[in-house]
Amino acid sequence: MNSIADSSQLLEHCIQQTSVPGRPVDYRGKVRDIYYLDPNRMAIVATDRISAFDHIFNEPIPFKGQLLNQLAWYGFRRIEDICTHHVLEVPHPNVTIARKCHPLPVEVVVRGYLTGHAWRVYKEGGRLLCGQSLPEGMRQHEAFPNPIITPSTKAHEGHDEDISEDEIIARGLVSGERWTEIREIAIRLFRRGWNVAHEKGLILVDTKYEFGLSDDELVLIDEVHTADSSRYFYADGYEERLEKGKSQKQLSKEFLREWLIESGHHATLDQKLPVLPDDLRISIYNRYRELYEKLTGETFIPVSTKEFNRWLGDLLAK
Numbered sequence: 001m002n003s004i005a006d007s008s009q010l011l012e013h014c015i016q017q018t019s020v021p022g023r024p025v026d027y028r029g030k031v032r033d034i035y036y037l038d039p040n041r042m043a044i045v046a047t048d049r050i051s052a053f054d055h056i057f058n059e060p061i062p063f064k065g066q067l068l069n070q071l072a073w074y075g076f077r078r079i080e081d082i083c084t085h086h087v088l089e090v091p092h093p094n095v096t097i098a099r100k101c102h103p104l105p106v107e108v109v110v111r112g113y114l115t116g117h118a119w120r121v122y123k124e125g126g127r128l129l130c131g132q133s134l135p136e137g138m139r140q141h142e143a144f145p146n147p148i149i150t151p152s153t154k155a156h157e158g159h160d161e162d163i164s165e166d167e168i169i170a171r172g173l174v175s176g177e178r179w180t181e182i183r184e185i186a187i188r189l190f191r192r193g194w195n196v197a198h199e200k201g202l203i204l205v206d207t208k209y210e211f212g213l214s215d216d217e218l219v220l221i222d223e224v225h226t227a228d229s230s231r232y233f234y235a236d237g238y239e240e241r242l243e244k245g246k247s248q249k250q251l252s253k254e255f256l257r258e259w260l261i262e263s264g265h266h267a268t269l270d271q272k273l274p275v276l277p278d279d280l281r282i283s284i285y286n287r288y289r290e291l292y293e294k295l296t297g298e299t300f301i302p303v304s305t306k307e308f309n310r311w312l313g314d315l316l317a318k
């Protein structure tokens with residue numbers, strides 16, 4: 001595996017989907033291709049696909065998979081004292097060998113700030129989000145007095161939907177006892193993620209956790225505190241921008257969502273997917289890389305993906 005020295009080759013280095021002759025993928029998510037290795041282990045390949053508003057775009061983002069997978073691994077290592085996580089091994093920058101769990105059917109969204117979906121609800125006059133009441137008189141991007149949990153259902157198809165904590169228990173998606181454990185852990189994870197970011201001059205704004213069960217043990221699965229699952233702002237100048245009602249620089253997938261909304265594509269997304277221009281793809285790559293480098297304090301060294309399918313075939317044949 002050679003590192004990429006020349007950034008002009010970036011767009012040639014994308015994994016839109018994996019393919020191994022004679023070995024179909026077991027599950028293809030919006031971003032990840034999953035191969036089951038045995039009843040207890042799975043190989044999760046973070047591809048370079050990008051999705052927004054539940055649509056997967058046809059143009060991948062160079063090295064997004066490596067950036068995400070490695071950022072998740074960085075994040076998981078920082079929460080090990082709070083919760084068991086699913087990572088067994090990271091044998092390649094795009095790949096995590098994980099403990100196969102039974103995913104719980106809720107996404108545990110934790111919000112420290114009035115941003116994104118929460119702001120859209122608030123702006124329209126809504127003061128209740130997922131059963132949580134929101135304080136009066138808040139500004140966009142302002143911090144909540146304490147982080148709030150605004151879960152959503154994990155829909156197999158279509159959009160995830162907001163759900164209240166009471167509803168999760170009433171519908172039997174998760175038992176009351178288990179939910180108490182989850183909410184306590186989720187808040188601790190968020191505070192940890194916030195502290196890790198804060199040390200690096202960033203603000204963890206909000207994030208989404210997924211949990212699974214393995215032999216009745218609660219396990220943090222999927223990814224943690226990455227650019228796909230979280231929003232980050234720069235800490236420097238945050239207060240000033242807030243006071244002046246200015247927007248905050250987004251170091252996350254929000255950048256793509258903003259592009260879609262501003263270019264008017266958001267409204268037509270269900271009929272026609274826009275082609276992501278090359279310069280936008282490179283800008284998104286740069287945002288992901290910037291977050292990776294800021295958080296980890298390390299320079300990102302991309303690894304060529306030209307031989308990736310062969311590498312994967314060898315892994316799966318073992």
Ligand SMILES: Nc1ncnc2c1ncn2[C@@H]1O[C@H](COP(=O)(O)OP(=O)(O)OP(=O)(O)O)[C@@H](O)[C@H]1O
Binds near residue numbers: 031156210222223
């Ligand atoms: N350790 C694990 N055990 C079982 N399932 C897992 C584990 N880690 C992640 N998953 C599941 O693997 C999938 C990861 O793929 P990806 O992130 O691309 O999916 P997604 O598009 O976000 O979600 P979905 O495919 O559910 O719509 C998710 O469905 C996630 O719940």
Ligand SMILES: [Mg+2]
Binds near residue numbers: 222
């Ligand atoms: Mg996912």
